[in-house]
Amino acid sequence: MNINSRHSFKIAKLRAISFFIYLLISSVSAYAQDSIRISGQLHNNTQFAKVVVQKFGIGVFDIVAVPIDKETGKFFITAPADVEPGIYRFKYSQTGYGDFIDVIINGKDMDIAFSIDVSKEPDKRFPHFTASKENAAWHQFDQSQKAALGAIRVQEDFLFNYPNKTGKTYQTIVAEYEKAKKVYQKQHELFVNKTPYYWAKAKAQYSKVYFTNLTDHPRIQQFALHENFWEDKPTTNVQLLNSPIYIDAILDYLQYYMNPNMEFGEEEQNSGFKKCVDTIMLLYGKEETTKEFALKYLQIGFKEIGKETVLQYLDEKYAANAQCTEDDDELKKRLAGYEALKIGNQAPNITFTDREGKEKTLLDFKQDRIIVVFWASWCPHCMLEVPKLNEWAKNNPNTKVIAISLDEDKTAYETAIANFTNLSHYCDFKKWNSKAVADYYVYGTPTFVVLNKDKKIVGKFSGFASIEKL
Numbered sequence: 166m167n168i169n170s171r172h173s174f175k176i177a178k179l180r181a182i183s184f185f186i187y188l189l190i191s192s193v194s195a196y197a198q199d200s201i202r203i204s205g206q207l208h209n210n211t212q213f214a215k216v217v218v219q220k221f222g223i224g225v226f227d228i229v230a231v232p233i234d235k236e237t238g239k240f241f242i243t244a245p246a247d248v249e250p251g252i253y254r255f256k257y258s259q260t261g262y263g264d265f266i267d268v269i270i271n272g273k274d275m276d277i278a279f280s281i282d283v284s285k286e287p288d289k290r291f292p293h294f295t296a297s298k299e300n301a302a303w304h305q306f307d308q309s310q311k312a313a314l315g316a317i318r319v320q321e322d323f324l325f326n327y328p329n330k331t332g333k334t335y336q337t338i339v340a341e342y343e344k345a346k347k348v349y350q351k352q353h354e355l356f357v358n359k360t361p362y363y364w365a366k367a368k369a370q371y372s373k374v375y376f377t378n379l380t381d382h383p384r385i386q387q388f389a390l391h392e393n394f395w396e397d398k399p400t401t402n403v404q405l406l407n408s409p410i411y412i413d414a415i416l417d418y419l420q421y422y423m424n425p426n427m428e429f430g431e432e433e434q435n436s437g438f439k440k441c442v443d444t445i446m447l448l449y450g451k452e453e454t455t456k457e458f459a460l461k462y463l464q465i466g467f468k469e470i471g472k473e474t475v476l477q478y479l480d481e482k483y484a485a486n487a488q489c490t491e492d493d494d495e496l497k498k499r500l501a502g503y504e505a506l507k508i509g510n511q512a513p514n515i516t517f518t519d520r521e522g523k524e525k526t527l528l529d530f531k532q533d534r535i536i537v538v539f540w541a542s543w544c545p546h547c548m549l550e551v552p553k554l555n556e557w558a559k560n561n562p563n564t565k566v567i568a569i570s571l572d573e574d575k576t577a578y579e580t581a582i583a584n585f586t587n588l589s590h591y592c593d594f595k596k597w598n599s600k601a602v603a604d605y606y607v608y609g610t611p612t613f614v615v616l617n618k619d620k621k622i623v624g625k626f627s628g629f630a631s632i633e634k635l
Contacts, residue, residue, distance in 0.1 A: 199245075199246045200243040200244060200245060200246055200275075201243065201244040201245070201246060201248065201270060201272075201274070201275050201276075201277065202241075202242075202243055202275065202276050202277070203241070203242040203243070203244065203268070203270075203277045203278075204239065204240070204241050204242075204277070204278045204279075205239065205240050205255065205266070205278070205279050205280065205281075206237065206238050206239045206240075206279075206280040206281075207233060207238040207239075207257060207280075207281060207283045208238060208280055208281065208282045208283065208284070209238075209282055209283060209284035210233060210238040210283050212258075212283075213233055213257045213258055213264075213283065214232065214233055214235075215230045215231060215232050215233055215240075215257070216230065216231050216233060216240050216242075216255050216256065216257045217229070217230045217255075217256045217257075217259065218230075218231075218242065218253055218254070218255055218256075219253065219254040219255075219256060219265075220251070220253060220407070221251070221252070221253075221254075221406070221407060221408055221409050221412060222406060222407070222458075223458055223461045223462050223465065224412075224462070224465065225254070225409075225412070229242070233257070238283075244270060246272070246275070247272070248270060248272065249407055250270060250271050250272045250364070250404070250407070251269075251270060251364075251404070251407030251408050252267050252268065252269050252270075252364055252368070252407070252408035252409060252410070253267070253268050253270055254266075254267055254268075254409060255267075255268055257283070264283075264287060266279065266281060266292050267409060268300060269297070269299050269300050269303065269362075269364040269365065271299055271362075271363065271364060273299075274296070274297040274298060274299060274300070276296040276297065277294070277296055277297040277300060278294065278295045278296035278297070279292045279293060279294045279295065279296075279297075279300065280292065280293050280295070281293070291304065291308045292304055298362075299362040299364060299365050302360060302362055302365050303362065303364070303365035303368055303369075306356050306360075306365070306369065307368075307372065309352070310349065310352065310353065310372065313345070313348070313349045313352070314349065314374060316345065317342065317345050317346060317349060320338060320341065320342040320345065321342070321379060323338065324338060324339060324342060324379055325379055346376055349374070353369065353372075353373060353374075356369050357369050357370060363404075364408070367399070367402070367405055367408070367410060368410065370397060370398055370399060371398055371410050371413075371414055373396070373397055373398070375389070375390055375393045375394070375396060377389045377390060384427065387421065387424070387426075387427065390421075391418070391421040394414075394417070394418050395418075395444070395448060398414065400448040400449050400451070400455060401448075401449065401451045401452035401455050402455075403452065403454045403455060406454070406455070406458055411449075411455075411458065411459075411462075412462065415445060415459070415462065415463070415466075416466075418441060418444075418445070419438065419441055419466075421437070421441075422434050422437040422438055422441065430630060431626070431627070431628045431630050431631050432631070435472065435474045435475055438467070438472060438475040439475060439478050442463060442475065442478065442479050442482075442483075445459050445463065446459060446460065446463075446483055460479070460483055460484060463479055464476065464479060464480070464484065467479060468608050468609065469609070470609065471546070471608065471609025471610065471611070471612065471627045472609075472627060473608060473609065473612070473625065473627060474627070476499070476608070477499075477503050480496060480499055480500060480503070481500070481503065484496055485500060498606070499606070499608075501606075502606025503606075505606065506605065506606060506614070506622055506625055507622065508622055508623065508624060509621055509622065510621065510622050511620060511621055511622075512527065512537075512614070512616050512620045512621065512622050513601075513604035513605060514526050514527050514528065514620075515527050515537070515567070515569070515591075515601050515604070517569075517591040517593075517601070518591070519589065519590075519591065527567075527616070527620050528620070530565045530567075531618070532563055532564055532565040532618065533563045533564065533617070533618050534563065534564040534565070534615065534616065534617060534618065534623075534635075535564070535565045535566075535567065535615075535616040535617075535618075535620070536554070536558075536564060536565070536566045536567070536613060536614070536615050536616075536632065537567045537569060537601075537605070537613075537614045537616070538551065538554060538566065538567070538568050538569070538588075538611055538612070538613050538614075539569050539570075539571060539601075539602060539605065539607045539610055539611060539612040539614075540568060540569075540570060540571070540610050540611045541570055541571040541572050541596075541610050542570070542572050542574075542577045542578055542580070542581035543572065543574075543577070544571075544610040544611065546610070546611060547610050547611045548581075550611050550628065550629045551568070551585060551588075551611065552584070552585070553629045554566060554568075554585075554588070554613075554629050554632065555584070555585040555586070555587045555588055556587070557629075557632070557633065558587040558588055559587045565589065566587070566588045566589065567588070567589045567591065568582070568585065568588040568589065568590050568591070569591050569592070569599070569601050569602075570582070570590065570591070570592035571592075571596045571597065571599065571602065571607075571610060572592055572594065572596070573594050573595075573596050575594065578592050578594075605625075609627065611627065611628075611629075612625065612626075612627060613625070613626040613627070613628075613629065613631070613632055614626075615632065615635060623635065
């Protein structure tokens with residue numbers, strides 16, 4: 166990896182900080198001569214007080230927040246004329262995911278103005294751009310395509326549920342459906358090939374819809390959508406890193422294995438995630454900077470959701486031999502953890518004081534099996550999984566379950582453990598700085614570590630379902 170690509174993300178963050186300082190100054194002063202002027206208006210606004218501007222890279226960065234005028238619903242921002250071109254997210258709600266507008270700042274349109282009616286449902290809020298030709302072109306195309314696609318989906322539902330699939334009426338609607346699809350696809354193709362606008366074209370390429378066979382079972386259709394997800398989508402364009410395009414696409418692609426309707430078990434889900442990792446790294450790995458982006462973004466994501474099995478696969482297969490040295494200490498620590506907690510290794514000892522004030526270690530427990538669970542009352546997933554473990558422990562007396570909490574709030578901790586009387590509890594209120602957390606290389610909660618009677622590691626898991634199968 167060359168020096169420029171190695172430090173590209175650090176430079177991008179510094180640019181974001183500089184952009185933030187510029188916005189902070191200029192948003193409360195008169196427009197500068199050589200600047201990009203951005204104005205927005207939220208019609209019928211009764212709930213939103215500010216707009217937060219977000220920049221993209223490996224994740225999302227808030228770079229400035231500006232107030233929305235209570236009376237008019239207007240807000241104003243200026244950006245430097247040489248700001249990095251890209252797609253910036255203008256988020257006007259800090260709670261709803263869909264309450265934002267993605268604005269193309271291309272360095273050519275010096276005036277960008279839009280309005281939106283926020284009294285409508287989020288999926289029906291379409292911004293109207295009165296200044297900025299590229300933004301206007303994209304949003305007009307996007308709105309017309311969404312309307313056409315909505316009509317096609319209605320036809321699909323009708324055809325899927327129509328009882329007589331050999332009758333004339335059915336065949337007539339099928340013909341209309343096929344015609345509507347061709348028109349939709351043709352309009353998409355024309356826009357991609359004819360638009361003079363760089364960012365609008367990129368967004369269109371990623372908005373392409375793959376149509377499945379309506380006669381297939383819904384699960385097969387979902388599989389087909391997943392398998393064809395990356396069709397005609399560019400993945401090595403470095404400029405697109407300054408936009409939500411790559412991030413949103415990777416999340417959408419991974420969502421297939423998080424869809425509860427697909428009913429994937431933990432092992433099947435982990436296996437699927439690994440396949441996704443291979444596909445993403447293959448596609449984005451053809452260019453060094455996009456490869457680095459994909460690797461780091463996936464590492465952050467799987468670490469945050471506690472998918473340590475997938476994180477280990479990603480680290481060992483793609484990160485261990487990578488030439489990039491940024492965040493090397495953290496990677497080395499994780500690799501050391503994988504080695505230390507391999508199946509069959511002696512588990513790190515844990516010394517703790519129980520609720521009666523007696524000091525104990527793992528060696529004091531003689532059960533055939535020991536489960537050490539790292540959890541916290543503030544962790545929603547924990548509060549779904551730990552009650553199952555508590556009930557399971559009641560019916561499995563030959564297994565000792567030690568629950569080590571990462572809580573900091575003693576009251577919340579005491580309230581939570583009152584409901585889990587079948588577990589042995591310990592908390593030093595040091596959260597991630599607890600010695601046991603460090604010794605067991607815990608990156609997410611809940612984490613379940615299973616030991617045999619000799620205190621050797623049987624497995625490390627992120628879900629209770631894996632415990633039930635042992």
